[in-house]
Amino acid sequence: xxxxTPKKFVIFCFVTILPTITGSTFEKDVTLxxxxxxxxxxxxAQVVDKMPQDYMKSEIYLVKWLRTSNFxxxxxxxxxFQHLEWRKDRGIDDEKxxxxxxxxxxxxxxxxxxxxxDKLGRPFMLLETRNHDARRLIIxxxxxxxxxxxxxxxxxxxxxVLDFTEKYKNVTRGHLLVNLDGLIIQQxxxxxxxxxxxxNIINFVQNYPECIDKIIVANxxxxxxxFANIGKAAFSEExxxxxQVYGKNTQLLRKSLSTDFERDQIPPSLGGSKIYxxxxxxxxxxx
Numbered sequence: 001x002x003x004x005t006p007k008k009f010v011i012f013c014f015v016t017i018l019p020t021i022t023g024s025t026f027e028k029d030v031t032l033x034x035x036x037x038x039x040x041x042x043x044x045a046q047v048v049d050k051m052p053q054d055y056m057k058s059e060i061y062l063v064k065w066l067r068t069s070n071f072x073x074x075x076x077x078x079x080x081f082q083h084l085e086w087r088k089d090r091g092i093d094d095e096k097x098x099x100x101x102x103x104x105x106x107x108x109x110x111x112x113x114x115x116x117x118d119k120l121g122r123p124f125m126l127l128e129t130r131n132h133d134a135r136r137l138i139i140x141x142x143x144x145x146x147x148x149x150x151x152x153x154x155x156x157x158x159x160x161v162l163d164f165t166e167k168y169k170n171v172t173r174g175h176l177l178v179n180l181d182g183l184i185i186q187q188x189x190x191x192x193x194x195x196x197x198x199x200n201i202i203n204f205v206q207n208y209p210e211c212i213d214k215i216i217v218a219n220x221x222x223x224x225x226x227f228a229n230i231g232k233a234a235f236s237e238e239x240x241x242x243x244q245v246y247g248k249n250t251q252l253l254r255k256s257l258s259t260d261f262e263r264d265q266i267p268p269s270l271g272g273s274k275i276y277x278x279x280x281x282x283x284x285x286x287x
Contacts, residue, residue, distance in 0.1 A: 025213050029172035030060070036071055043073045047080060052093070055162050060172065064210040068236070083207050092155055106145065109133060112153040113276040114160055116177075116265045122213075123164055124175035125157035126267065126276065129183040134193040143196060150200040158211035173213040175260065181219040181269055185227070197227065201234040214260070217245040218253055218270055 032040060040059060043066050051057045062080075069076035087093055113126040137146055157174060164171040188197075204211075220228070224245070232240045246253045254271040266272030267279065 026170065026172055029063075029210065032063070036067075039071050039073060040066055043076055046073070047077060050081075050084075052084065055166065058166070060165055061162065068209040079206070086203075086207060090151060092151070106137070106142075106149055109137065110149065111278075112157070113279065114157060115276045116261070116274065118175060118260045118265070119262060121168075122171050122174050123157070123160045124177050124261075125153065126177050126179065127153065128179045128267075128269070129181070132183055133187040134196065135187050135190045138190070138192045138196070143192065146196055147199060147203075151203065154204050154208055154211075158208040161211055173210060176212050176215045177261075177266070177270075178215070178217045179219055179267075179269055180217060180221065180224065183219075183221060183224075185221055185223040189226075194227075194230065198230060198234060201231050205234060205236065205239075212239065213242060215239065215243045216257070216260075217243070218257075220245050220247050222247065 040063055044057075044059060044062050047062065048057050055061055065080045065083075066073070066076040069079060108131060110130055110132045111128050113128075114123060116124050116126055118124055134146065137143075157176070161171065161174040164174075217224075217228070228243075228245055232243060235243070244256065246256060250271065257266060257270060257272075261272070263272045265274055267274055267276060
């Protein structure tokens with residue numbers, strides 16, 4: 001139910017199972033003006049019966065598409081239906097999707113984890129490049145598998161955020177924490193590598209609106225600026241404002257991470273103490 005406040009509507013009342021979140025992002029995500037509420041009602045009425053998943057029928061999900069379309073119903077509807085078509089084409093909701101992803105794991109090159117929580121209890125995705133060599137993998141014919149890996153990572157992370165939204169009512173976004181320790185730019189800057197990098201970003205921006213609050217990149221090599229600039233160009237202005245890139249200055253990085261994360265929620269490779277499920281000690285004990 002939507003609860004009316006003076007001049008504004010709150011999409012849902014939050015409960016206190018998790019710490020109360022009062023940040024500007026959360027407040028913006030759940031608060032609408034009267035005119036915006038009318039538009040949301042109209043948009044939902046037009047699309048709700050065509051949504052294949054129950055979570056897609058919720059106001060908090062649909063408003064993400066409407067708000068990122070500047071409350072233009074036609075544009076939001078077109079983008080949402082394009083997303084549904086993309087899911088169908090890529091088999092995102094197929095039962096065999098997870099099995100296909102596990103048929104030839106890329107753990108020696110790149111991994112992602114969803115076990116961590118920030119200080120407000122919000123989930124974040126940890127992506128570790130480890131020994132990532134996109135050029136080698138592409139030469140081995142694994143271009144599509146790499147794209148599939150990122151698709152699964154984004155889908156899993158953003159679906160977890162939506163699960164938290166449904167369960168706790170006080171979570172609307174998560175974070176993306178990327179650890180580039182060990183990344184060699186020369187092994188990931190071929191034409192096909194950059195094409196894949198851009199494709200992955202476009203897939204994320206087009207298909208997962210308002211999923212991420214902050215993107216924090218750690219241990220970035222000096223030459224990463226080229227990739228960062230390419231990536232930022234594909235992001236919305238809101239996301240660009242919330243991208244933080246840190247180099248090899250361990251003290252600065254750990255001070256920054258302590259703003260959002262407790263030490264027991266980040267891995268030893270980033271100065272923390274958390275060993276995520278499936279993470280071997282020798283792969284994370286890098287200071």
